C-alpha cells in the first residue's frame with residue numbers, strides 16, 4: 306500500500322464539502338478539513354438532509370426540534386475544526402426521504418445545488434462515496450454530481466465512505482480500475498476531529514433518551530472513522 310499523504314499535499318484553494326447528514330463532515334473529513342482550515346483555504350460545507358429521521362419515535366423530540374438541534378451541533382463541530390466562520394448551507398432535504406430522481410422536489414434541489422457550486426467554484430469537492438450503503442449518501446453524491454454537470458464544472462473529487470466497511474456488500478466497493486485510494490495522515494488534527502464528532506451529541510446517545518429505536522453511533526463506528534488516516538477515493 307502507498308504511504309499516506311500529508312494533507313498539505315492537497316492542492317486545493319476552494320473546497321466544497323458535501324455531508325449527507327450533519328456528522329458526516331466530521332466523521333468522514335474532519336482531519337483533512339482541520340488542516341485545510343489552518344492553511345486558510347476557503348471551505349464551504351453543504352449539509353444535504355435535515356438529519357431529522359434519527360429519532361422518529363421520540364415523544365419529546367419532534368422532527369423540527371431535532372433538525373434544529375442537529376444544525377446547532379453541526380455548527381459546534383465546524384468550530385472544533387477551525388471552521389467557525391466558514392460558509393455553510395443547510396439544504397434541509399428530508400432525512401431518509403430525498404425526493405426521487407426526476408421529481409419536482411429533485412429538480413428544485415438540483416437547481417439549488419447548481420447555484421451553490423457556481424457560487425463556490427470549488428477546485429476540490431469532498432463527496433460521500435457513490436455506493437455507500439446508506440441511501441442518502443448515494444443520493445447526495447448523485448445530486449451534487451448532477452449539479453456539477455449542469456454547471457459545466459469538473460473539479461477534482463475525493464469520495465469518503467462512512468458505512469461501506471461496516472455494512473457494504475461486494476458490489477458497493479470500488480471496482481478494479483475505477484478509483485484510486487488516497488490516505489491522508491491527519492496527525493495532530495486527531496483531537497479536534499474527535500471533538501467535532503462528539504459535538505454531534507444527539508447522534509452519540511448523549512442527548513435523547515426516550516426513543517429505544519433511535520440511531521446511535523457506536524463506539525466501534527467512531528473508532529473506525531477516527532483513526533490516524535482518513536481514506537478517500539479518487540476517480541481514475
Ligand SMILES: [Zn+2]
Pocket residue numbers: 325326329439442467
Ligand atoms: Zn450520513
